[in-house]
Amino acid sequence: MRLFAWLALGLVAGCASTAPQVDAIFFDDFSAADTAALQRNGWIVRDKPGHPGIEGASWGAGALALVDDPQQPGNRLLRLTARTDGTPQGTSHAQLCHARKFFEGTYAARVRFNDKPAQGPDGDVVVQTFYAVTPLRFDFDPEYSELDWEYLPNGGWGDPKTRLYGVTWQTVSLHPWTAFNQPLQVFRELDGWHVLVMQAGGGRTRWYLDGVPLAEHGGRNYPVKPMAISFNIWYSPGGLLADEHAVRVYQEDVDWVLHARDRLLSPAEVDAAVKRLRAEGASHVDRVPAADPPLASTCDF
Numbered sequence: 001m002r003l004f005a006w007l008a009l010g011l012v013a014g015c016a017s018t019a020p021q022v023d024a025i026f027f028d029d030f031s032a033a034d035t036a037a038l039q040r041n042g043w044i045v046r047d048k049p050g051h052p053g054i055e056g057a058s059w060g061a062g063a064l065a066l067v068d069d070p071q072q073p074g075n076r077l078l079r080l081t082a083r084t085d086g087t088p089q090g091t092s093h094a095q096l097c098h099a100r101k102f103f104e105g106t107y108a109a110r111v112r113f114n115d116k117p118a119q120g121p122d123g124d125v126v127v128q129t130f131y132a133v134t135p136l137r138f139d140f141d142p143e144y145s146e147l148d149w150e151y152l153p154n155g156g157w158g159d160p161k162t163r164l165y166g167v168t169w170q171t172v173s174l175h176p177w178t179a180f181n182q183p184l185q186v187f188r189e190l191d192g193w194h195v196l197v198m199q200a201g202g203g204r205t206r207w208y209l210d211g212v213p214l215a216e217h218g219g220r221n222y223p224v225k226p227m228a229i230s231f232n233i234w235y236s237p238g239g240l241l242a243d244e245h246a247v248r249v250y251q252e253d254v255d256w257v258l259h260a261r262d263r264l265l266s267p268a269e270v271d272a273a274v275k276r277l278r279a280e281g282a283s284h285v286d287r288v289p290a291a292d293p294p295l296a297s298t299c300d301f
Helices: 001-008 036-038 267-279
Strands: 025-028 064-068 075-085 092-102 105-113 127-132 147-153 165-174 178-187 192-201 206-210 212-218 227-235 248-261 284-286
Touching: 025 267, 036 064, 036 192, 075 227, 105 127, 105 147, 105 227, 105 267, 127 248, 147 192, 165 206, 165 212, 178 212, 192 267, 248 267
Parallel strands: none
Antiparallel strands: 025 248, 025 284, 064 075, 075 092, 075 248, 092 227, 105 192, 105 248, 127 147, 127 227, 147 165, 165 178, 192 206, 206 212
16 A cells, blocks of 8 residues: 555645645556456457447457566557558458546557568558547537547658647547547657657646657646546548558557546656556556546447
8 A cells, every 4th residue: 555655645726725636546557467457457359340440440459468568577568450451341440448437647658669560561650649538529629638649650641741639639620530639740750669658637638759848738738537547559530651551550559557536647757656666566456436426438439
């Protein structure tokens, strides 16, 4: 219990005199034996077709794996794989989600983005992500909430530049596409490992890349309902290489993910929390209670 007593010493930024003690934390370093063990820990493997990605593409457990970390003996990684031969039936995406119970506080993950495919020619528009989201029940759903990191190594959506998006969403219509959100963009190659941090509290979201503050969003662009933590990798519609039928494979790896409920952790505090958890042998911790009433995590968006 000393870890959680230590965590409880922190207070929500800007509210030092009134903030309650908090020990509700979620952490996973993906050291489970296999994806079945992940599911026993509350993770959901997407197998439903639909948005985002290539219409007609598949989603499923075959696109997810837990692998040994070649750089850190004894460490394991979550690996998400997207594969395509240029056809919908030959395309598969990957997505992993947790329960829909995460709201204000800190979200963080250590993620490896890849600029180049693990197999085949380069150039497809592929999206590599870490995010928290609610279901979109209908166009312009007023309860829609999303905090979203998206890395596009080959550009996309009419812009060929390599970039990282950090987006706080208010709502959206898919058909026709009309989005209400507040984005940040980092225009550079980010191949390799990065720590992504999002804070949500007091009507503002704050975004950090490798400890560096990038942006602050607010106003109407702020989550209003509990969300599910998610990772996915997918090919953008209209972004596949033309007349190319060789198999192409892109991958995204995740070392760990953390959420501190109702507590705004700095990137340095996130790093310290992860080190403490690992030092105490805590490969999976879930002390974030379910939403009341419970909310379904559909893992299809």
